[in-house]
Amino acid sequence: MGCTSSSIASEKKQSPSHSSNSSVDFKMAGQNLLPAFPAANSPQRLQSTGRAKVALKPGRSLMDWIRLGRSNQDLNGFKGSTMDISVEELTKHNKQEDAWIAIRGKVYNVTPYMEYHPGGIEELMRGAGLDGTQLFDEVHKWVNFESMLEKCYIGKLKVTTPIHKRESTPAQPAQIKNLQQNGPSLAALKPPSGPVPPRFDWFQNKNSVSLVIYTKCKHMRRDCVIIQRSELTLLCILYIEDYNYFVNIELANKIKDNYDVRIQKETGKTEIVFPKETESQWSSIGRFLDQHNTFRNTKDVETTYHSCNIESVSEVSHDCKLLCIHLPPELSMCVPLGHHVHVQHNISGMTIARSYTAVIKSLLPDKQDDRLGSVIYLMIKIYKDGALTPWIGSLSPGDTIDISYPEGTFKEERLKDVTDLVLYAAGTGFTPMIKLVYHCLHVDQKPARNIKLMFFNKTENDILWKDQLDSLTQDFKNFTVEYVLSEANDNWQGQKGRVTKEIMETFTPASTKDSSNLLICACGPTAFTEIVSRYSKELGYKDDSFHAFLG
Numbered sequence: 001m002g003c004t005s006s007s008i009a010s011e012k013k014q015s016p017s018h019s020s021n022s023s024v025d026f027k028m029a030g031q032n033l034l035p036a037f038p039a040a041n042s043p044q045r046l047q048s049t050g051r052a053k054v055a056l057k058p059g060r061s062l063m064d065w066i067r068l069g070r071s072n073q074d075l076n077g078f079k080g081s082t083m084d085i086s087v088e089e090l091t092k093h094n095k096q097e098d099a100w101i102a103i104r105g106k107v108y109n110v111t112p113y114m115e116y117h118p119g120g121i122e123e124l125m126r127g128a129g130l131d132g133t134q135l136f137d138e139v140h141k142w143v144n145f146e147s148m149l150e151k152c153y154i155g156k157l158k159v160t161t162p163i164h165k166r167e168s169t170p171a172q173p174a175q176i177k178n179l180q181q182n183g184p185s186l187a188a189l190k191p192p193s194g195p196v197p198p199r200f201d202w203f204q205n206k207n208s209v210s211l212v213i214y215t216k217c218k219h220m221r222r223d224c225v226i227i228q229r230s231e232l233t234l235l236c237i238l239y240i241e242d243y244n245y246f247v248n249i250e251l252a253n254k255i256k257d258n259y260d261v262r263i264q265k266e267t268g269k270t271e272i273v274f275p276k277e278t279e280s281q282w283s284s285i286g287r288f289l290d291q292h293n294t295f296r297n298t299k300d301v302e303t304t305y306h307s308c309n310i311e312s313v314s315e316v317s318h319d320c321k322l323l324c325i326h327l328p329p330e331l332s333m334c335v336p337l338g339h340h341v342h343v344q345h346n347i348s349g350m351t352i353a354r355s356y357t358a359v360i361k362s363l364l365p366d367k368q369d370d371r372l373g374s375v376i377y378l379m380i381k382i383y384k385d386g387a388l389t390p391w392i393g394s395l396s397p398g399d400t401i402d403i404s405y406p407e408g409t410f411k412e413e414r415l416k417d418v419t420d421l422v423l424y425a426a427g428t429g430f431t432p433m434i435k436l437v438y439h440c441l442h443v444d445q446k447p448a449r450n451i452k453l454m455f456f457n458k459t460e461n462d463i464l465w466k467d468q469l470d471s472l473t474q475d476f477k478n479f480t481v482e483y484v485l486s487e488a489n490d491n492w493q494g495q496k497g498r499v500t501k502e503i504m505e506t507f508t509p510a511s512t513k514d515s516s517n518l519l520i521c522a523c524g525p526t527a528f529t530e531i532v533s534r535y536s537k538e539l540g541y542k543d544d545s546f547h548a549f550l551g
Contacts, residue, residue: 057115062387065116065148066348075151077109082155090157094129096121100154101132103145108152131157137299144344144351197295198238198245206279209255211247215240215268219413222372223334225261225270226405230330232286236272237405239336244301248291252282298407305344305402306331310395311375316464320381320428321393324361324369325401332373337439338432339408340550341376343401345391352388355550356380357431357523358406363468365442376403379464381428410547415440419449419517420509424499424532426456426524430464432549436521441476452480454507456499456524458487482507499528501535511540523549 069075076082085100085107093100099111101124110117110124117124119139127135136145199214217240224239232254236247254277262271276282312324327333335341335358344353356378361369369375382393395401410432415421421440423433433453440451457463460483469481484495484503495503509518520541522532529548536546 056118060115061385062116062118062352063385065113066350066387068112068116069151069350070348073112075109075112076154077111078154080151082153084158085155086158091129094125096125096128099125099128101127101130102157103131103133103136105157105159106146107154107157108145108149109154110149110152113149113152143353147349147351150350195241195243198240200247200293202285204276204282206276206281208273208275209251209282209285210274211236211249211272213238213245213247213270213272215245215270217241217268218265219411220263220265220268220270221336221412222261222263223336225263225272225334227259227261227272227332227373228330229257233289235291238270239298239406240268240295241411242298242409244296244298246291246294246296248289249285250287250289252284252286253277253280303342303404305342305404307400308403310397310399310401312397313395316379318461319383320379320464322359322361323378323380323392323395323401325376325378325403327374327376327403333376333405334373335376335406336408336410337412337435338410338549339406340432341378341406342404343378343388343392344404345388345402347387347391354388355407357550359431359434360438363434363438363465363472365438379428379431379434408550410549412439414519414547415444417516418519419446420519421449421451422508422518422520423451423453424456424504424520424522424524424528425453426499426528427458427462428464429522429524429528429549430455432523433521434465437472437479441472441479447478450478450480451476452482452507454482454484454499454503456484456486456528459485460488460492499531499535501538504532504535505539508536508539508541511542511545515542515545518545520546521549522546 074080085102090100090102090107093109096114097111099109099114100107101110102108110128114121114124123139126132136143196216198216201212201214203210203212213236215238220238220240226235226237226239228235228237232251234247234249234251234255238245238247255274256277259272259274262273263269264271306328308328309326310323311326314322314324316322338357340355340357342353342355344351346352359377359379361367361377369377380389380392382389384390392401415436421436423436425433437451437453440446440449453469455463455469460466463483466483472479473481482495484497484499485492486496486498488494488496497503508520511518518541520532520536522529533546533548537543
């Protein structure tokens with residue numbers, strides 16, 4: 001149960017003692033340092049970004065939390081009053097029954113939120129008594145924590161000495177060891193690894209102006225380029241591996257809308273050609289804005305939303321809908337293979353966000369939507385008791401929906417040498433498999449590549465796009481689908497049950513020392529994805545042969 005106002009108050013008055021290792025206390029240059037979450041040293045999560053959900057107790061849904069927040073209960077433990085919180089005080093509150101966390105300089109009492117957290121109590125406790133900003137950003141930076149934890153806000157985190165002033169005093173060996181165990185890794189002090197920052201240039205003739213970005217990335221594609229215009233302001237975002245490169249300019253003169261993106265695969269050179277509104281020679285490209293020529297790790301980039309229009313809504317199944325979303329005219333955005341966007345909306349005074357993998361209009365090539373960069377499709381299951389999906393289920397053509405820039409970790413180039421692609425999907429975990437299947441069958445056609453999909457559902461009525469999948473199996477000899485139902489009726493002739501090690505052993509090609517030709521992908525509820533991952537390892541498949549998508 002969540003902590004009541006009376007129990008929170010009593011815990012603060014009693015000031016329970018803490019053992020020597022229940023709080024982290026170390027000093028450098030005479031000042032207390034608050035250890036951030038040690039992400040660099042922590043074990044890698046199965047899904048490093050996005051939602052990792054656990055089964056919550058009845059009455060602990062997000063809507064229940066919203067209702068609790070609207071009640072008059074004391075959720076911050078101080079009857080709503082706020083105060084500045086010292087580092088020393090924060091580190092004392094690291095118990096499940098007394099847990100505070102700092103995010104972006106703000107301290108929250110997350111004790112009453114413990115049993116409502118979709119990632120589970122254990123996950124939330126990883127940041128208890130600490131600065132959890134890094135942990136939060138790695139797992140779900142797109143969530144509006146200020147709205148979610150508004151009634152739990154205690155006050156600002158009081159830090160007396162800027163970090164850069166501590167560098168003159170060398171750390172002692174014991175302090176270094178403590179930092180390695182409880183704070184940022186010393187490896188974080190090394191220069192960041194990653195691709196070489198791009199180089200920017202521009203050229204013109206009397207009819208057009210060209211922006212040229214030398215990325216040195218051989219995997220650059222059109223769907224890695226986002227272009228946004230507003231009057232004379234131009235923002236181009238290039239996705240380069242795990243980084244974002246920004247071109248941000250206030251142009252000297254007007255340009256037309258029918259621009260062209262040209263990518264040289266051998267060098268990664270990306271050229272964006274804009275026709276000039278009038279024939280002329282510009283004296284300059286314009287004025288470079290703050291973001292221009294910056295190169296940042298994607299996880300450090302703030303989530304940005306755009307108001308888009310619902311163009312159409314169609315039913316996929318009894319509880320699943322396909323939304324065609326038209327982007328605003330000033331924005332051109334493609335969603336890379338296997339990537340997702342976030343949908344955000346205000347529900348009962350709280351900003352709620354969820355991530356959804358972008359799909360396509362159909363698995364069949366003659367029914368595709370060729371409006372590249374103008375529309376995206378989302379396939380969303382509507383939960384009657386959900387926090388966000390009942391609102392999504394009520395949307396009609398003409399309504400608006402807030403969509404973020406795309407995110408994701410899947411790299412299309414991973415498919416280059418794959419001869420066996422094995423997909424395990426449960427429910428709407430099918431969504432990232434849609435583009436994968438289409439890409440391998442219709443775009444990057446390799447007859448020698450075998451694509452196998454094992455699709456788990458409760459009932460036959462829950463199987464998404466079954467008719468299209470069955471049609472593909474007839475048209476392509478290298479594509480196989482197996483349906484597995486957990487609540488099948490007596491007429492069902494296919495497989496029954498849930499994912500097992502024996503099923504996977506039969507369905508997946510035997511592992512070899514060279515795993516570069518095999519890729520296993522899984523998506524579904526967190527428990528499903530975790531068990532597929534575990535069985536893959538037990539069957540001898542290497543980590544680089546497995547990819548988990550958002551559930």
